[in-house]
Amino acid sequence: MNSPEIPEYDEPIFPPEATGRTEVAGQSIDEGKGRIFPCEGCGADLKFNIGQQELICPFCGYSKQLVWDDDETIAEQDYASMLDQLATWKLEGEETPEDEHAGEQEIHCESCGAYVIFVGSLTSTSCPYCSSPLQREDGHKAPKRIPVDGMLPFLVTRQKTEQNLKQWVSSLWFAPNDFRKQGIKGNFEGVYLPYWTFDSMTFTRYSGERGDHYNVTTGSGKNRQTVRRTRWSHASGSFQRFFDDTLILAAREMNLSLVQQLEPWPLHQCVPFRQELLAGLFSRTYEVELDEGFVAAQSLVRARLKADVENRIGGDTQRVHDMDVVHDAITFKHLLLPVWLMPYKYKGELYQLMVNAATGEVTGERPYSWVKIASSILAGLLVVGAVLLLSQR
8 A cells, every 4th residue: 555645834734732742753762761752754653564664754754764774684693702791780880680670660641641561571552542552661771671673563463463363263173163163352462572582602511322223023823923132232422413594482471382483484585684674662671591491492402302313313212321512603583573462261261372473373272163173083083984884894
């Protein structure tokens, strides 16, 4: 959809008395508290338009494209250097990240004058009174917090998300009939979730055993039978493997199983961090610290390396006795990835839905019809019984 042509105005369409502002249109409010993005045409608040990937005024239709300079890139950060920096901040006795963002903080809405409560690590939201987008600016740029390197913009619109949700509901096996008929009612909220990505070169030494199966015949006559046995032999070796963008969720109190089902993410479409992309959306800062995130990344890497080791040992089966993994050249990025969230209720129970706002992948909790499950099991047993009866005959 093309943006409407905007006439030039010497003064905003809405006077300061109507908007509750006294600043000049086109200037961003930034006092280390909250940030909004006034429309240069009328002074109302711009919001990020997912379909057109630009800021658009919902009142006069003014649009503002987001442009990145050539020197703006998403750079890998040195992991060891950042740990040293974090340790220095701690020794200096400065506020820790937990101190800076714990508890509640009041943010003054410049549009209507209300005060909005930011809880914990929440850094952007909408004013509950006038729906103006607000942000706690220092959440991403505080000097004692690791800054955001890049973000994956919302690429899937709310309308497309609702269409994907209908298809997801209709595809559910063993869902109650009334649930499939009525569908899910609720409102999606756009949320940016914090992630760490880690790159590292690994060197792995391993030792174990290779098992090769063979068959032997034992007994005679009616007792004659073929038995499978395994011949074991020692195996050891070493190898290198580079891991790129091992992804770790940096938010707590999330359903990790659902979040992991949103993968894979098109990380190649990430852009350098811009506050404007948060306009009208929610965002959380990281709660899992950098070193804790790398511990989780090591666990994922080790599981993948174990599969590599078993592959290298070969044979029909394997035993891995020892695996020594060394990480080198470790780098990281702090990213924000987009998710559509919707909590909904069915027969008094609360369920959670998540949609990857870059790919449209839907996942979530859902109700089951135990009548359908029981009927399916009974039907299966009847089929098995009929087959056995026919085979006996």
